[in-house]
Amino acid sequence: MKYRQRIYGDLIERHLGEYRQMAFVAGARQVGKTTLCRQLGQVYVNWDNESHRDLILAGPDAVAKQAGLEELQERPPVIVFDEIHKYGRWKRFLKGFFDTYESRCRILVTGSSRLDVYQRGGDSLMGRYFNYHLHPFSVGELAGRWDVDALHQPPRKISAQDWQALLHFGGFPEPFCRRSKAFSTRWRNLRRVQLLREDIRDLTRIQELDQLAVLERLLAGHSGGQLVYSSLARQVRIGEVTVRSWITTLCSLLHGFVVRPWHRNLNRALRKEPKWYLRDWSGIQAPGQRAETLVACHLLKAVDFWTETGKGAFELRYLRDKEKREVDFLVVRDDQPWFLVEVKQAERELSPALAYFQNQTGAPHAFQAVIEMPFVAADCFEQTRPVVVPARTLLSQLP
Numbered sequence: 001m002k003y004r005q006r007i008y009g010d011l012i013e014r015h016l017g018e019y020r021q022m023a024f025v026a027g028a029r030q031v032g033k034t035t036l037c038r039q040l041g042q043v044y045v046n047w048d049n050e051s052h053r054d055l056i057l058a059g060p061d062a063v064a065k066q067a068g069l070e071e072l073q074e075r076p077p078v079i080v081f082d083e084i085h086k087y088g089r090w091k092r093f094l095k096g097f098f099d100t101y102e103s104r105c106r107i108l109v110t111g112s113s114r115l116d117v118y119q120r121g122g123d124s125l126m127g128r129y130f131n132y133h134l135h136p137f138s139v140g141e142l143a144g145r146w147d148v149d150a151l152h153q154p155p156r157k158i159s160a161q162d163w164q165a166l167l168h169f170g171g172f173p174e175p176f177c178r179r180s181k182a183f184s185t186r187w188r189n190l191r192r193v194q195l196l197r198e199d200i201r202d203l204t205r206i207q208e209l210d211q212l213a214v215l216e217r218l219l220a221g222h223s224g225g226q227l228v229y230s231s232l233a234r235q236v237r238i239g240e241v242t243v244r245s246w247i248t249t250l251c252s253l254l255h256g257f258v259v260r261p262w263h264r265n266l267n268r269a270l271r272k273e274p275k276w277y278l279r280d281w282s283g284i285q286a287p288g289q290r291a292e293t294l295v296a297c298h299l300l301k302a303v304d305f306w307t308e309t310g311k312g313a314f315e316l317r318y319l320r321d322k323e324k325r326e327v328d329f330l331v332v333r334d335d336q337p338w339f340l341v342e343v344k345q346a347e348r349e350l351s352p353a354l355a356y357f358q359n360q361t362g363a364p365h366a367f368q369a370v371i372e373m374p375f376v377a378a379d380c381f382e383q384t385r386p387v388v389v390p391a392r393t394l395l396s397q398l399p
Contacts, residue, residue: 006036007146007399008134011309012108013040014148015130016078022098022107022125027134028254028279029191029199032173033110034082036134041080041108043067048083056087060097069104076105083111086202091125098128132308135301136171136279139163139395151311152397157375163392167294167371170282188283192216199253206249211236215246219256223278224292224328227258247276254279257300262317262330262337266360275318291371291391292328292343298395299329299341305399306333319361325353330363339365339381343391346372354386369394 008025015023027033038044045052045063055062064070067079084090098107109129140146143156169175175184196213200206215236227247233240251257258274277300278284281293296316303314312334319340320326329341340363342351350368358366366386373390380387380394 005145006032006134007141007148007305008036008132009040010146011148011305012036012132015132016040016106016108019130020102020106021127022094022109022129024129024131025108025110025134026131026254027110028136028172029194030172030174030187031134031136033134035173037080037082037108037110041078043077043079044082045080045084046082047086053087056081056084056093060093060100063097064101064104067105069101073104076103078106078108080108080110084109085111095125095128098125130308133304135304136297137166137173137176138171138298138301138399139166139392140298140302140398142166143396146399148309151306152381154397155375155377155379155393156396157377158392158396167290168282170280171297172280172282175282184282188280191280195253195255200249203253204249206246208238211238212246215243216250216255219247219250219276220278220283222276223256223281223284224289224296225276226273227276228273257296259296259316259318259329262319262332262361265362266319266321266357268322287345287371291345294371295341295343295369295391295395296329298398299331302398303331319353319357325356327351327353327357327366330357330361337361337363339363339367341394342366342368344368344370346370348373348388350386350388358386367394 012023012025025033025037045055047053047056055066067077081094087093094109139158140153142158142162147153165176165179169179169184175187196209196216200209200212206212215232218232218235229240229243233243236243256276256278258276260274261271263271277293277296279297281290281297284290284293299316303316306312306314315332317330317332318328319330327340328343331338340354340357342354348370354366354368364384365381367380368386368388369391370388371391375392376390378393380389380397
């Protein structure tokens with residue numbers, strides 16, 4: 001399987017060169033965290049490896065000796081700690097190691113799901129690390145080397161084969177690169193089993209795994225839809241508070257995410273009902289749902305990337321009012337609406353809701369992103385009026 005270069009490589013390399021803080025690289029299962037970090041590190045320590053585990057349990061000094069930190073080196077080596085959050089005293093270990101050896105090495109920490117799932121009690125690591133969230137492949141990442149300092153890029157074309165692979169096999173590295181329907185189906189099924197039978201069991205106190213599996217199946221067919229907690233509670237036969245808690249858990253484990261409505265300065269806007277999206281759109285059968293989920297994942301990746309590179313505080317929201325006017329997405333920058341995105345499979349007639357909500361929010365840009373439109377080599381962000389754009393053009397300009 002051919003390895004694809006990740007934009008996060010440049011980002012984390014810059015971090016290691018400029019900052020003393022540890023880099024915490026979080027992300028969903030099988031998104032490529034270990035592969036990326038092993039390429040960047042010179043010393044690799046994995047809690048799941050029995051001999052490595054013994055080394056960690058022996059203490060920071062033992063790891064430092066193994067890494068050669070007692071010897072003069074031309075540049076500080078990069079030490080990768082993988083899956084260390086499974087160790088009950090992992091934060092105390094990292095704090096001690098960092099405080100003692102941070103001038104002699106650089107530290108990468110990675111592991112399954114989100115590392116902040118494990119931030120319960122214990123010693124604080126505040127000020128000792130920066131978070132980075134690794135997402136699946138996107139159009140912008142496939143288009144070539146990314147300028148980390150730029151907010152968005154000029155439009156860049158990807159091959160028709162890569163575009164179709166992204167649509168049908170998703171952005172997780174292995175199914176995207178293999179491009180096999182049989183492999184992709186088996187991969188998704190195994191990933192779901194690992195989520196429900198390993199991650200949930202290991203990280204939570206949830207006992208009703210069969211009912212949680214029912215909820216997960218309901219949500220799998222609901223990507224892009226509004227969450228009505230009371231309806232889900234009736235179908236799963238649990239309380240509404242429990243449904244909310246379980247969905248929060250699925251979000252924390254990066255199985256999906258919610259997008260909340262934006263209501264500031266909007267007349268009669270909805271305030272409460274979030275929308276649910278899967279992080280892997282490859283198994284979604286309905287073309288419209290798959291298209292909306294693909295764009296949602298791209299926008300979330302961009303929002304995280306911009307925030308984590310210090311370009312501001314970004315959020316992903318959607319717009320809907322009580323008259324049922326709706327726009328799929330709004331990207332907010334430093335509490336100010338920046339651009340709107342309405343997703344269509346093939347429809348090129350401009351949605352009137354874009355102009356309405358652009359006027360309401362004052363957002364500088366409003367795009368109707370059409371999946372089936374061919375690439376156009378024109379900068380979407382030069383447009384200040386609502387405009388129909390090819391999805392692959394708009395997405396190529398985002399991280």
